[in-house]
Amino acid sequence: MSKQLSLPVLLKEQLTFDNFVAAENQQLVDHLISVATSIDKTSGYPWLTYCFAETGLGKSHLLFATCYLAEQQQQSCVYLSFRDKRHLAVEMLEGLEAYDLICLDDIEYIEDDLPWQIALFDLINRVKEQGDVRLILCARFPLQSLPLQLPDLLSRLSWGVSFRVATLDEIDRCKALILRAEQRGLVMSVDVAKFLLNHLQRDLSALIKCLDKLDELSLQQQRKLTIPFVKSTLNL
Template identity: 75%
Template sequence: MSKQLSLPVSLKDQVTFDNFIVGENQQLVSHLQNLLVPEQSGPSLAWLTYFFAETGLGKSHLLFSTCYLAEKNNHSCVYLSFKDKEYLSVEMLEGLELYDLVCFDDVELIEDDLPWQVALFDLINRVKEQGQSKLIIAGRFPLQSLPLQLPDLVSRLSWGVSFRLVALEDVERCNALIIRAEQRGLSMPMEVAKFLINHLQRDLPALMQSLDKLDEFSLQQQRKLTIPFVKSTLNL
């Protein structure tokens, strides 16, 4: 089976475990990092992992990082976000049980789509039967609160291990911004990072979008990241 990894082409930063700020999520991160290491994969239920958090806390980052690690170690992998389901067919889930790693994002977005729920239900059954693949599914809600029409799908998801992704503290958000800025060749002082945290939306995707703009204008104007520059660039 050839490797398949579908990640957003708009990602400007390399998304790996190295630039994920762990915070209180070490247990989840360690679990994902060791998922494809046979001697460290843990209990038999580790073939299926579900984790949840509100939007903007890093679910997609963790899925991308796990795929990146899998591909780096020559494992076949596939990523799919249910945000894109209107452009996809349920038939694309057929045969995914033959991949080493299968990652699904935004599972709550199939709440009103029974064919996708049935297809995911069937895939979970095939993955368990084949015993070859690791399946990771991320969503916004705890398992018992998932708004799904198919009760048996929630039951199947409970076959695996479940984690809650915990939000970062403000200092950890600042560190995430500083690290991403450094990856782009930008030096972001801590006071600038704190200013951004205090004056913008606090979720990381929104903060990274602001970093995109600062990166662009800093390059154009050959300016350093200072609070006055940030204020004028972002109209704060």
Template identity: 45%
Template sequence: MNTQLSLPVQLPDDETFGNFIVGSNALLVAQLMALFDPSVDSPMITYISGESGVGKSHLLYSVCAEADQQGKWISYIDLQQIDLWSIDVLVGLEQCDYICVDNVHALKGHRDWQVALFDLINRVKEIDHARLVITGIAGPGQMELELPDLQSRLAWGVSFVLQRLNDEDCIHMLVKRAGMRGINLPDEVGLYLLNRSKRDTKSLMKALNRLDQLSLQQQRKLTIPFVKQALDF
């Protein structure tokens, strides 16, 4: 999926709009899908806040996957990894069709990066071509950043809070993601897993990855006794 990416990163190809469990986030998903409709006057910035592990990165990967399918020029950067980059990676990104900025809260204590992102947003506004999708654990007004002007820029567009999935949706997610791997995960096994692990999306997918690996190694079906043994519940 990285043929159109402006940065040399490899994004997961199994996190798309097609397998994102919407739950109570229908308006947010509709807003992101509308970014690809030329008849819609989309805001320059779509800001997504929410707790860690609720699926914010999944939505950014989904935007990238959709843009890639349409042959658009994409930029994705995870600000939790800024130690790997120079601020120069933000130069010229205003020419992209879509710019996905993950974990903007990670810029706390990095004023140079805050200034660089501020300048990028201003360039995007001036050219009026790219669309920014930005995530953080708190809304623009609640960010603890040293550059107030950046916080005000983050609030220029529309802002959503990504809601955590309820139990039924979590089980649906587990069953669906298991099915994508060719694994049959009965609902009762999904419920058992949900009741005994952390309920954030990242932890659940980590548990599913482990079960996938062990079930292949041992040629076992996903039953409650197997899950209990495999994950040491």
């Protein structure tokens, strides 16, 4: 089967474990690295992982990073976000168990859609039966709070291991912002990173989106990322 890895095509930089600031999430990162590199599929191998956190804490980044690492191991993988389900057919889940790694994001978006829940339930059963596939799912809520209509699906999701993606403190948010700027070829000082944290949304994903505009205009104007430049560019 050909790969269907539908990762964002307009990313300014590759989302990997190298540019993810783990901090309190090191145990989760280590687990996902193990999942991505588990070529020897022996008993006890982590076949189902559930991650949860509020928006903007890096769940999707972790899924992309796991897919990227798995591909480096010559393993087939597929990424699908249920945020896009209105553009997809429920039959998309059929046959995914043929991949080595399946990453499903934004599970909460099927809370009011029973056909999608049934399809996911069936996929989990097929993955479990096959025994050599890894499945990673992400959502905003812990399992006990996941608003699904199908109780059996919640039961299946509890078969695996569960992780909460921890929030980064201010120091680690600065590190993450500086690191992602460096990936784009931008030099960002700690002072500029702190300025952005103090004047914009503290949601890291929203802050990183600002790098697109800063990247474009700093290149056009041949200017460094100083606080005055950031203030004028972002109208702060």
